[in-house]
Amino acid sequence: MRKRFMPAVLLLVMIVAFAAVMAGCSSGPDYKIDVTKELYFQKEKASPFEIKVTENGKAVTGLSVSVELSMSNMDHGTVKAKFAEGKGGTYSADVKVPMNGKYEAVFNFEKGGKKTEKVISIEVAKPEGVAKVNGKWITNEDVTFYKLINRLQLEINREAAKKNYSGAQLDEELAYLDSQEKLAEDKNQLLTQIIRLRSMAMLAEEKGHKAEAAEVDAAVEKARGQYAQFPSAQALIKQYGEEKFWTVEKQQYKLIVLAQMVQKDLVDQAKKENPKAGDQEVYYQAQKKYEDLLVSQINSLKVEIL
Structure with a gap:
């Protein structure tokens, strides 16, 4: 069988054309x-x-x-x-x-x-919640619980208003509380509450603080006693499920105790920096530093909202 050879000129043309095509594929920026x-x-x-x-x-x-x-x-x-x-x-x-x-x-x-x-x-993937903070999900259940906490506070404030006010002053107070209902159930508002607390709890742990079990239990028992004074609050907790409520509440109070440790650090710092200042000024300065620290902490975290 006679072998056929490709003319050198045609071979060269094909090589050049192939090189041009390859160059075209790789000529763009390497992003x-x-x-x-x-x-x-x-x-x-x-x-x-x-x-x-x-x-x-x-x-x-x-x-x-x-x-x-x-x-x-x-x-x-x-x-x-x-x-x-x-x-x-x-x-x-x-x-x-x-x-x-x-x-x-x-x-x-x-x-x-x-x-x-x-x-x-x-x-x-399917999301496991509505937002993430440093890779940890904020679930729909988290949001539902915070909505309940806000409702509890509103009901407690209503009962307290009925005990302490009357007439036009009572009407004004109740109207104000009614106006807060929509805000208390707003998803963005609820996420903000959750992110704020988690962020400061994380900062407390970064600073070496630990929420001891006894301290958390004491805080939960104090909250239990406060809720027990208001029948409307008790009714909402029962509707949610008492055992479930107090289990989740204990988890939340661990975060609250940690955040309070950061607040105490800032109060101590403010007292040291302003030894002659009164308590009101000290707490004002500490709160201002707390908010600045909170903004800085949130900015340092990876927060994703779906």
């Missing part, structure tokens, strides 16, 4: 994508999705970013989304996916007329 806020599946609802784009370890800003998502193992079509630029090379979008599972994410970047495509695989 690195890190998922900074994971995408979750929420039925009939979009979830926040955030990435950070870097090149040679440096954040890349000023990009136009879009993504096409498709499931790796089944066909549910393609989900498209455009990202808005945040700070420090972060880009985010609200994305609604059809179900949880493995996805292929095809990112398209454009800057200064240059286009780059990058493909990564992501795992889309």
